[in-house]
Amino acid sequence: MSVRVRFAPSPTGKVHIGNIRTAIFNWLFARHEKGEFLLRVEDTDRERSTQEAIDALFACMSWLGLDYDGEIIYQASRTPAHLEAAQKLLAENKAYYGKAADGEKAPLLFRIPLNADDIPAVRTVGPAEIEIAPEQPVQISAAGVSFAIISRKGNPTPAEGCLAGFKDLKVLGNDGSCQFDLAANWGAVVGGQEFTVENGVRLAFTRREVFYQDMIKGELAKPLDSMKDQVIVRSDSTPIFHLANVCDDCYQNITHIIRGDDHVENTYRHILLFHQLGYPIPQYAHLPMIVNQQGKPYSKRDGDAFVGDFRSKGYLAEALFNYLTLLGWSPGDDREKMTKAEMVESFRLERVKSAPAQFDLNKLQNLNGMYIAEMASADFLAWAAGFAAEYQVPADTSSRQFADVALLMQSRTRQAENIREWGYFFSDEFEYNDKAVKKQLGNDAIRFGLEHFKSALATVLEFAPAEAEQLIRSTEKAVGLDEGKLNQPLRLAASGVTSGADIGSTLAMIGKEKMTGRIDRLLAHFNRIIAEA
RNA sequence: GUCCCUAUCGUCUAGAGGCCUAGGACACCGGGUUUUCAUCCCGGCAACGGGGGUUCGAAUCCCCCUGGGGAUGCCA
Numbered sequence: 001m002s003v004r005v006r007f008a009p010s011p012t013g014k015v016h017i018g019n020i021r022t023a024i025f026n027w028l029f030a031r032h033e034k035g036e037f038l039l040r041v042e043d044t045d046r047e048r049s050t051q052e053a054i055d056a057l058f059a060c061m062s063w064l065g066l067d068y069d070g071e072i073i074y075q076a077s078r079t080p081a082h083l084e085a086a087q088k089l090l091a092e093n094k095a096y097y098g099k100a101a102d103g104e105k106a107p108l109l110f111r112i113p114l115n116a117d118d119i120p121a122v123r124t125v126g127p128a129e130i131e132i133a134p135e136q137p138v139q140i141s142a143a144g145v146s147f148a149i150i151s152r153k154g155n156p157t158p159a160e161g162c163l164a165g166f167k168d169l170k171v172l173g174n175d176g177s178c179q180f181d182l183a184a185n186w187g188a189v190v191g192g193q194e195f196t197v198e199n200g201v202r203l204a205f206t207r208r209e210v211f212y213q214d215m216i217k218g219e220l221a222k223p224l225d226s227m228k229d230q231v232i233v234r235s236d237s238t239p240i241f242h243l244a245n246v247c248d249d250c251y252q253n254i255t256h257i258i259r260g261d262d263h264v265e266n267t268y269r270h271i272l273l274f275h276q277l278g279y280p281i282p283q284y285a286h287l288p289m290i291v292n293q294q295g296k297p298y299s300k301r302d303g304d305a306f307v308g309d310f311r312s313k314g315y316l317a318e319a320l321f322n323y324l325t326l327l328g329w330s331p332g333d334d335r336e337k338m339t340k341a342e343m344v345e346s347f348r349l350e351r352v353k354s355a356p357a358q359f360d361l362n363k364l365q366n367l368n369g370m371y372i373a374e375m376a377s378a379d380f381l382a383w384a385a386g387f388a389a390e391y392q393v394p395a396d397t398s399s400r401q402f403a404d405v406a407l408l409m410q411s412r413t414r415q416a417e418n419i420r421e422w423g424y425f426f427s428d429e430f431e432y433n434d435k436a437v438k439k440q441l442g443n444d445a446i447r448f449g450l451e452h453f454k455s456a457l458a459t460v461l462e463f464a465p466a467e468a469e470q471l472i473r474s475t476e477k478a479v480g481l482d483e484g485k486l487n488q489p490l491r492l493a494a495s496g497v498t499s500g501a502d503i504g505s506t507l508a509m510i511g512k513e514k515m516t517g518r519i520d521r522l523l524a525h526f527n528r529i530i531a532e533a
Numbered sequence: 534g535u536c537c538c539u540a541u542c543g544u545c546u547a548g549a550g551g552c553c554u555a556g557g558a559c560a561c562c563g564g565g566u567u568u569u570c571a572u573c574c575c576g577g578c579a580a581c582g583g584g585g586g587u588u589c590g591a592a593u594c595c596c597c598c599u600g601g602g603g604a605u606g607c608c609a
Contacts, residue, residue: 042609045608109607153534217538223536230606236607238607244609261538261602264604265537265603330547334546336546336557354538355539359545360545362544362559364559365559366558484569499569502567503568
């Protein structure tokens with residue numbers, strides 16, 4: 001059967017970096033296996049699901065190039081089917097009504113199958129014994145067995161498990177005598193009778209467990225006696241996530257479920273649900289979580305964890321996609337910057353790590369810079385133009401001048417925020433780095449050189465990069481300065497700061513007239529800060 | 534509290550008993566190129582959490598501890 005995976009977000013907030021990483025891994029796996037990548041919107045939480053969140057989700061997915069196959073399924077529209085499945089389980093005695101709270105309808109519970117031995121995903125571990133606190137009576141009913149274990153510190157701690165987990169349970173007393181034999185009372189208990197057993201010190205039974213092979217984590221298992229029957233239909237008759245999720249996975253013929261680590265505990269129950277519903281059990285792969293730069297799980301407070309924010313901060317989709325892929329996965333060799341095609345080709349779930357990965361903005365920025373550096377000029381221009389206003393660059397972004405500046409600065413742009421530093425090309429309004437001004441202009445010869453350069457400027461006709469640089473050299477020579485000594489002072493005059501593109505191009509781009517004014521302005525500024533000091 | 538998962542440089546990772554005096558990348562620090570800056574090149578700093586085993590040999594296997602994460606809902 002060909003691979004079918006799904007991404008099933010619930011649109012209750014903006015898509016988060018961890019969610020989209022799950023989508024990416026599903027997508028990568030599907031494309032690698034030449035299978036299908038389906039999208040299911042789990043909007044059953046009517047209170048918190050919003051259209052806005054759904055729109056944002058689509059926007060993020062298409063931005064990242066996560067194309068999906070087939071029709072989108074909206075889970076809320078399938079509620080009748082979920083309820084129908086619940087009724088079927090009830091009719092087959094695979095579910096039962098629990099206790100109703102005051103004035104409410106009873107919720108429907110999924111029963112961990114009593115005949116679990118017949119299920120391939122369940123295996124017998126062997127005899128087991130649990131020490132229990134004798135002061136706490138053991139309660140036995142169709143809903144399960146409840147008792148109190150003794151914690152490491154010796155305190156009685158409440159515990160309970162489903163009936164199926166204790167099929168041949170014997171409650172043993174202090175003298176080793178059997179206080180209660182479940183097998184002997186099986187019919188009565190299943191029939192609804194409740195038993196309370198006092199003074200038990202030990203539970204003896206055959207332990208069985210649900211197990212499966214996780215494609216990332218390896219073999220995982222959970223004892224039946226640690227599982228509880230789970231509500232699948234609420235008192236208000238709405239289906240619960242577990243039911244809806246499993247039903248829809250059946251409906252969509254999902255073959256591989258790739259999701260976050262936080263779902264491993266649910267998996268055992270889901271496996272049983274698949275089985276009881278009469279569907280084949282899919283393969284599972286649980287992805288490690290992504291933690292923030294403090295090493296903590298992302299929470300609502302980590303505002304910058306929303307995918308859309310990365311876009312608006314100027315991260316390229318390719319860079320973010322590439323970076324996220326590297327969080328918890330590597331191709332097994334030294335490649336890091338990879339094309340989508342390369343990632344699809346090398347992607348193996350088996351190579352996904354199993355421990356949480358910490359998000360590193362530095363590395364993302366570096367990768368982003370690499371992607372920016374190789375953008376086609378036209379693309380870079382369009383991208384940069386989109387951020388000019390936001391970063392107060394007073395330029396007509398369709399102008400020739402803007403294009404020249406952008407291309408000159410492309411190789412030193414790692415994030416959109418760097419565009420803020422282009423302002424001096426377009427406006428005389430910029431701040432000086434005073435520390436640098438003091439350092440660079442403290443020398444009389446330098447200030448003289450600047451004056452000299454200014455006058456020389458008036459005499460030149462051509463002021464292209466090469467000529468500008470030539471003029472600096474000849475000025476230095478004329479006033480007796482070593483070569484290069486005028487570079488930084490002129491850069492300060494031009495931009496107020498000490499770093500930028502090459503000096504000739506920078507001056508030429510600003511132009512003769514403006515440079516003349518800016519040299520005067522720098523000199524005046526220097527005199528002012530010296531006077532103040 | 535209980536159950537489960539997990540643990541290599543600050544960070545992302547390579548490593549599946551000898552190829553490891555542990556490799557790459559980011560960050561950081563030097564040096565070179567660029568008469569500035571960035572790119573680029575060269576170099577440096579820096580890790581197997583601790584303790585027990587198993588083995589001729591352990592980052593790799595087992596156990597314990599510690600740290601981190603998850604789960605313990607009529608949330609998803």
